[in-house]
Amino acid sequence: MDKTQLLLGLAVSLFALGLLGVIVRRNVLVMLMCLELMLNGVILSLVTFAYQTATTVGAVLVFLVFVVATAEIALAIPIVLLLVREKRTLNLDAYNELKG
Amino acid sequence: MLTLIVLLPLLGFLLNGILATQLGGNRVGKPFVIAVGCGLPLLAFALVVNLVFDLQARGWTPLVETAYRWATVGDSQFEIAFYFDRLSAVMALVVTGVGSVIHIYSVGYMAHDKSFGRFFAYLNLFLFFMLLLVLGRSLLVLFVGWEGVGLASYLLIGFWYDDLANARAGKKAFITNRIGDAGFLLGMFVLFQALGTLDMDRINAAFAFTGASAPAVSASLVGILLFIGATGKSAQIPLHVWLPDAMAGPTPVSALIHAATMVTAGVYLVARMSGVYLQAPEASMVIAVIGVATAFFAATVAMVQTDIKKVLAYSTVSQLGFMFLALGVGAYGVAIFHVVTHAFFKACLFLGAGSVIHALGGEQDLRKMGGLAGRIPVTFITFAVSTAAIAGLPPLAGFFSKDEILWYALASSSGGSVLLFGVAALTALMTAFYMFRLLWLAFLGRSRMEPEVEHHVHESPWSMTGVLLLLAVLSAVGGFIAVPQFLAPQLPLPAVQETMQHFHRPLLVLSVLLALGGLAGAAYVFGGPPARAEALRARYAGLHRWLSGKYFIDELYEWLIGRPLVWVSDRVFLRLGDRRVLDGALDGMAALGQRGAALLGRVQTGQLHLYAWLVLIGIVGALLWSWRHV
Numbered sequence: 133m134d135k136t137q138l139l140l141g142l143a144v145s146l147f148a149l150g151l152l153g154v155i156v157r158r159n160v161l162v163m164l165m166c167l168e169l170m171l172n173g174v175i176l177s178l179v180t181f182a183y184q185t186a187t188t189v190g191a192v193l194v195f196l197v198f199v200v201a202t203a204e205i206a207l208a209i210p211i212v213l214l215l216v217r218e219k220r221t222l223n224l225d226a227y228n229e230l231k232g
Numbered sequence: 233m234l235t236l237i238v239l240l241p242l243l244g245f246l247l248n249g250i251l252a253t254q255l256g257g258n259r260v261g262k263p264f265v266i267a268v269g270c271g272l273p274l275l276a277f278a279l280v281v282n283l284v285f286d287l288q289a290r291g292w293t294p295l296v297e298t299a300y301r302w303a304t305v306g307d308s309q310f311e312i313a314f315y316f317d318r319l320s321a322v323m324a325l326v327v328t329g330v331g332s333v334i335h336i337y338s339v340g341y342m343a344h345d346k347s348f349g350r351f352f353a354y355l356n357l358f359l360f361f362m363l364l365l366v367l368g369r370s371l372l373v374l375f376v377g378w379e380g381v382g383l384a385s386y387l388l389i390g391f392w393y394d395d396l397a398n399a400r401a402g403k404k405a406f407i408t409n410r411i412g413d414a415g416f417l418l419g420m421f422v423l424f425q426a427l428g429t430l431d432m433d434r435i436n437a438a439f440a441f442t443g444a445s446a447p448a449v450s451a452s453l454v455g456i457l458l459f460i461g462a463t464g465k466s467a468q469i470p471l472h473v474w475l476p477d478a479m480a481g482p483t484p485v486s487a488l489i490h491a492a493t494m495v496t497a498g499v500y501l502v503a504r505m506s507g508v509y510l511q512a513p514e515a516s517m518v519i520a521v522i523g524v525a526t527a528f529f530a531a532t533v534a535m536v537q538t539d540i541k542k543v544l545a546y547s548t549v550s551q552l553g554f555m556f557l558a559l560g561v562g563a564y565g566v567a568i569f570h571v572v573t574h575a576f577f578k579a580c581l582f583l584g585a586g587s588v589i590h591a592l593g594g595e596q597d598l599r600k601m602g603g604l605a606g607r608i609p610v611t612f613i614t615f616a617v618s619t620a621a622i623a624g625l626p627p628l629a630g631f632f633s634k635d636e637i638l639w640y641a642l643a644s645s646s647g648g649s650v651l652l653f654g655v656a657a658l659t660a661l662m663t664a665f666y667m668f669r670l671l672w673l674a675f676l677g678r679s680r681m682e683p684e685v686e687h688h689v690h691e692s693p694w695s696m697t698g699v700l701l702l703l704a705v706l707s708a709v710g711g712f713i714a715v716p717q718f719l720a721p722q723l724p725l726p727a728v729q730e731t732m733q734h735f736h737r738p739l740l741v742l743s744v745l746l747a748l749g750g751l752a753g754a755a756y757v758f759g760g761p762p763a764r765a766e767a768l769r770a771r772y773a774g775l776h777r778w779l780s781g782k783y784f785i786d787e788l789y790e791w792l793i794g795r796p797l798v799w800v801s802d803r804v805f806l807r808l809g810d811r812r813v814l815d816g817a818l819d820g821m822a823a824l825g826q827r828g829a830a831l832l833g834r835v836q837t838g839q840l841h842l843y844a845w846l847v848l849i850g851i852v853g854a855l856l857w858s859w860r861h862v
Binding site: 151154155158163224225227228229230231 | 836837838839840841844845848
């Protein structure tokens with residue numbers, strides 16, 4: 133097993149871990165952290181492939197994803213804060229107003 | 233010059249229509265309306281007279297004047313061009329001349345009407361379209377005029393539109409005419425396809441060729457299609473039903489549009505397209521048969537009508553039938569001659585009837601008239617003269633034209649026959665009978681008026697009686713205008729069959745005898761005690777019912793066309809097509825969206841976890857699918 137395979141395996145497990153967390157956990161903050169974990173998995177795969185093909189495109193893309201992720205979390209945390217102030221809980225099941 | 237003649241009445245329509253109606257807030261008074269409404273048609277008449285002298289000075293070479301290029305499509309030019317030759321000259325003189333005097337008459341007749349300005353605006357509009365019709369060089373311009381006079385007729389029949397019956401009569405006239413127009417349009421299409429032009433002089437010239445260079449279209453087909461248009465406008469069987477109902481309009485309208493000018497447009501059309509009909513013996517025969525049948529049928533109905541205007545209306549239908557009979561046997565000039573004399577005496581009769589109605593305060597029922605001769609003498613004398621003229625007493629106008637029609641119906645080498653002549657002669661007899669019946673019932677005998685009405689009987693103002701006198705003089709001497717001979721260089725009279733040559737003089741005597749016979753019959757039946765007419769009616773009760781029901785043609789059409797049409801419209805188009813198919817499809821789509829949304833809405837639980845699961849399943853599904861298929 134060479135380094136690339138190892139890194140890709142790590143990326144997949146990071147992504148899978150994050151996905152599992154999003155699906156299983158009820159705590160909103162934990163879910164957000166799991167989302168970040170999934171993103172990191174993807175980023176890791178990007179870096180790995182960039183390294184493998186010896187191009188810079190993947191590395192540049194990583195910085196882009198970082199910026200987007202930062203912006204996303206900067207929006208998500210205030211929303212969560214507002215929700216918590218409203219519902220007095222972090223449990224996701226309480227937030228079910230948006231139903232059809 | 234020609235353009236100016238046509239545009240003058242349009243100017244009158246615009247001035248009166250904008251300034252003297254509610255549209256423009258009734259800015260101007262009656263004197264202005266009268267000056268514009270009567271002045272411009274008179275001016276147009278003067279210009280036409282002037283132009284006829286010009287034409288004479290040019291040796292009767294037709295004048296052509298292009299006013300405007302309408303459209304250029306490929307190689308074809310569509311121009312609004314006017315054409316002035318002998319035939320147009322006669323028609324334009326009748327239209328502007330009789331039209332103008334009827335305008336003057338209307339000043340008195342409509343004096344107390346609240347829509348005085350609107351009436352004159354419509355009359356001028358009619359005159360504009362009628363001049364477009366008779367002066368147009370191309371069938372297209374003629375058709376614009378043709379539709380335009382239909383519109384003016386519709387507006388004027390329904391002039392007193394507060395009464396629903398009048399509005400319905402206008403609608404009936406309009407719709408019946410549309411049926412004929414369909415034929416007219418088809419004829420135009422066929423002609424344009426074959427010849428590439430719609431100019432009538434060119435079409436006539438094209439049909440003069442025979443052999444290899446003959447037009448690639450059957451003259452009879454074109455002839456029949458155009459004649460279908462003429463049956464609509466000129467109220468021939470089977471489209472005659474609108475004309476008697478059109479009497480709902482004011483009486484000057486009946487005189488101008490539904491007797492003197494518009495209804496003769498069909499006759500003008502056939503005479504104008506004579507080049508086609510000369511090559512179409514089958515179409516000519518159809519015209520002759522329809523014409524004589526209409527003449528006969530309408531005359532029988534006219535004998536029993538009790539409404540003074542209805543009698544005249546059926547008489548008009550009958551006389552139009554005579555004109556078509558003349559056209560059918562190739563005597564185009566004679567038909568136009570009858571158009572002219574008919575315009576004189578029928579306008580006089582209608583205006584006289586209008587004067588009677590005016591005197592009786594709106595009463596139109598012959599059974600409530602009688603004994604008016606002494607009370608309104610001018611009306612009586614003029615009415616009597618024109619009655620004698622239409623009946624064909626010599627030397628009045630109707631005698632000459634009707635005699636020539638009878639002669640050519642018998643002797644023309646292009647379709648004249650004893651049968652046509654026999655029916656026409658019988659119709660002439662009935663014409664004399666019903667006209668003198670009308671004269672007797674209205675003016676002679678004992679008064680049957682309501683006392684209240686009788687008290688108010690008065691002679692009409694001079695603007696009406698003056699016009700009546702003028703028209704009566706024209707009815708008396710109009711026969712001496714040798715219209716057929718004048719038109720002969722353009723519309724040659726048909727050759728006469730050798731074997732019939734020596735019947736000319738006996739026929740002259742016969743037609744006088746027919747008129748006198750009708751007079752004697754009417755005098756015997758209606759001049760005597762009232763019981764005599766009653767007994768006659770009781771004896772032929774079935775026939776009388778049949779005739780006064782106008783052969784129940786209206787009912788037949790109602791039953792045959794009206795009801796199925798209503799049924800199809802209601803059941804098929806409204807209930808099935810509109811409500812079920814169209815509305816059903818739209819409602820169904822909306823309901824589908826609603827129900828689908830309700831179903832899918834259940835998925836939207838607001839549980840973020842469920843969404844995450846669904847996304848996961850979706851991604852896995854997509855991955856599996858792409859793995860399987862790539």
